[in-house]
Amino acid sequence: MLLQNAIEDFRFHCKYEKNLNSKTLRAYDIDLTQFLEIFYTYEVQKIDKYNLKDYVEKLYDNNYKIKTIKRKLAVIKALFNYLEFDEIIEVNPFRKLRVALKEPKMLPKALDLKEIQVILKYLYMHKQKHQLKDTCNYKLLVRDILTIEMLFATGVRVSELSNLKINEINIKTGMIKIFGKGSKERIIQICDHEVLSLLKEYVKLFNLENKKGFFLLNRLDKRFSEQGIRLMVQKHQEQVNASKHITPHMFRHSFATLLLEEGVDVRYIQNMLGHASISTTQIYTKVNTKHQRKILNTKHPRKHLSFIA
Missing domain, CATH: 1.10.150.130 (Tyrosine recombinase, N-terminal domain)
Structure with missing residues (x-):
């Protein structure tokens, strides 16, 4: 054959x-x-x-x-x-065939809380200054803010968010059904009141009540694609003169590393990220050396010992 x-x-x-x-x-x-x-x-x-x-x-x-x-x-x-x-x-x-292919171990690049704050603060200020609430530009701005907020609030992959359907999100409770790699289903919830409020505003602006189809839309009311989301993040990164190149996936990394810093068990984070293996999630324990330094500087028992007169 x-x-x-x-x-x-x-x-x-x-x-x-x-x-x-x-x-x-x-x-x-x-x-x-x-x-x-x-x-x-x-x-x-x-x-x-x-x-x-x-x-x-x-x-x-x-x-x-x-x-x-x-x-x-x-x-x-x-x-x-x-x-x-x-x-x-x-x-x-x-x-x-015997082929040994070893990948170099690359730590995921994440944004710290201040960097995320800079982006969101700029976008919310721009939203507040907007005079005409019924214009296309205002609608798209709300969508952009919501997209970034959801990336950070849930840690979803950009493909998962882009393909999210209207019927997979409960607008009142913020409960989201995610279909990840291998069509594995997981549930994650938006709990922040500001994000929930923005979510409801977005639904109203785009008139999504009782509709079917994709949740995030572009200006033509089609699916807001992965590439569209990447270009949107890049556009706002340039507007705030961010010192590093920012991608949507970095908000996922930030979600994981910042939760770890708050003491959340790595297995809970594994479940929320949709990782099949705990070893994939554990890479985030190696990311934030600054936080590690802070822990060792303030928590290590050696600070209780003194031998210098």
């Missing part, structure tokens, strides 16, 4: 038998197409570990990050696992 035909079968399997979501399918398509471009004329039975080694080398030569290379290889490995299971090939060539 030609690789092209095998990939088509695998795509069908992923879509209709594994029921993978559309975002995952698009990512698979990119990696499978890239693999097919190199081995277009090959029969799948003749692709061996040496071909796979050449493919890994090409990925390195194209300066892909280790994380990206691991993802691309995982997709191709899933393809060959499927072909082996369906007895199209006798042995998955990945069984004979």
Whole structure:
């Protein structure tokens, strides 16, 4: 069987038998197409570990990050696992491949409370000074503030917030149903009264009562996309002359690190972030060295000892 035909079968399997979501399918398509471009004329039975080694080398030569290379290889490995299971090939060539791909450990970049305060203070002042409450610009400003507030208040991923539906949020209580990676569901609640008030104002301005569809909207009343949210954050970052490049995901990191600083158990934070493994959440315990210094300076028992006359 030609690789092209095998990939088509695998795509069908992923879509209709594994029921993978559309975002995952698009990512698979990119990696499978890239693999097919190199081995277009090959029969799948003749692709061996040496071909796979050449493919890994090409990925390195194209300066892909280790994380990206691991993802691309995982997709191709899933393809060959499927072909082996369906007895199209006798042995998955990945069984004979040994590739050690170690990612450099990067600590997540977060904003401290003062940096978040600067952004929100600017936006709220701008909102208060706005003369015309029924204009499109005012509506979009309220949406922008609410988007940033929700990112910080809940720690959701930007994709989760962008895809949030109207019926997945209780406007009165602030209870939100989030569908995360792997369609795993979790519940998180907005408890701050100012954010809840802003939430209700947004719903009224965009006339969302008793409507269906996406919760956050752009000026065309379409879904406020992930890229739209990133550009919005970047725009307001430039307006306040922030000293660092700010992304929506940094509010998620801030949510986790600041809760840890307040003494919240890491397992509660794991649940709120939707992490499958506690080890993913524990990286936040290594982030804030300034807070660590403060703890050791004020809490360490050595301060009770003195030997200098």
